[in-house]
Amino acid sequence: xxxxxxxxxxxxxxxxxxxxxxxxxxxxxxxxxxxxxxxxxxxxxxxxxxxxxxxxxxxxxxxxxxxxxxxxxxxxxxxxxxxxxxxxxxxxxxxxxxxxxxxxxxxxxxxxx
Amino acid sequence: xxxxxxxxxxxxxxxxxxxxxxxxxxxxxxxxxxxxxxxxxxxxxxxxxxxxxxxxxxxxxxxxxxxxxxxxxxxxxxxxxxxxxxxxxxxxxxxxxxxxxxxxxxxxxxxxxxxxx
Numbered sequence: 602x603x604x605x606x607x608x609x610x611x612x613x614x615x616x617x618x619x620x621x622x623x624x625x626x627x628x629x630x631x632x633x634x635x636x637x638x639x640x641x642x643x644x645x646x647x648x649x650x651x652x653x654x655x656x657x658x659x660x661x662x663x664x665x666x667x668x669x670x671x672x673x674x675x676x677x678x679x680x681x682x683x684x685x686x687x688x689x690x691x692x693x694x695x696x697x698x699x700x701x702x703x704x705x706x707x708x709x710x711x712x713x714x
Numbered sequence: 715x716x717x718x719x720x721x722x723x724x725x726x727x728x729x730x731x732x733x734x735x736x737x738x739x740x741x742x743x744x745x746x747x748x749x750x751x752x753x754x755x756x757x758x759x760x761x762x763x764x765x766x767x768x769x770x771x772x773x774x775x776x777x778x779x780x781x782x783x784x785x786x787x788x789x790x791x792x793x794x795x796x797x798x799x800x801x802x803x804x805x806x807x808x809x810x811x812x813x814x815x816x817x818x819x820x821x822x823x824x825x826x827x828x829x830x831x
Contacts, residue, residue, distance in 0.1 A: 634818040643821055643822075643823050644805070644807075644821040646819070657818075659818075691757075691759055705751070705760075706758070708757045
């Protein structure tokens with residue numbers, strides 16, 4: 602069984618551009634969570650999608666957005682990139698809200714120059 | 715107040731020794747889940763073990779066990795017979811049920827474990 606997959610693994614963008622990150626959850630999982638792991642800040646919750654809807658977002662500005670598709674895969678979009686957006690972005694999937702499983706993908710390392 | 719506290723920023727351990735990584739948590743929920751993850755330098759977060767607040771037995775997964783002391787709000791990870799490949803960052807995390815998982819997992823700051831030959 603395939604795990605959580607994220608693409609691309611690395612992404613380099615310039616300040617002001619937009620970045621799109623993708624996540625495919627484990628088959629049968631309907632919830633997708635996005636996290637940002639910036640140097641020195643630890644893992645911070647970004648967004649939660651379940652059954653195609655945005656259910657909650659963390660303390661991030663609106664230029665961080667995303668969506669979940671009917672097949673439960675998800676996109677994270679970051680607009681008007683800033684240097685401090687450079688981080689590892691991790692996606693996790695769960696079989697519905699509050700599940701006992703939370704498996705992560707390998708992450709997308711975004712570098713803003 | 716921090717919800718997850720990992721007091722050991724770094725640890726050096728001899729190969730084949732047992733390791734205990736500390737984690738304390740803070741929640742007013744009666745129902746919650748505790749997770750441990752391993753993050754090697756590649757960045758991937760690898761799920762190790764889960765403990766539910768109502769689970770009476772301590773969780774075990776191969777060489778990993780979770781020493782769950784509910785009254786002390788402690789969920790330490792024990793790695794038996796450590797191996798060189800265990801060198802990595804280890805994160806303790808909690809999911810509180812009151813929000814239905816809305817806030818995802820809350821992570822501690824991690825412990826950098828280095829296994830020495």
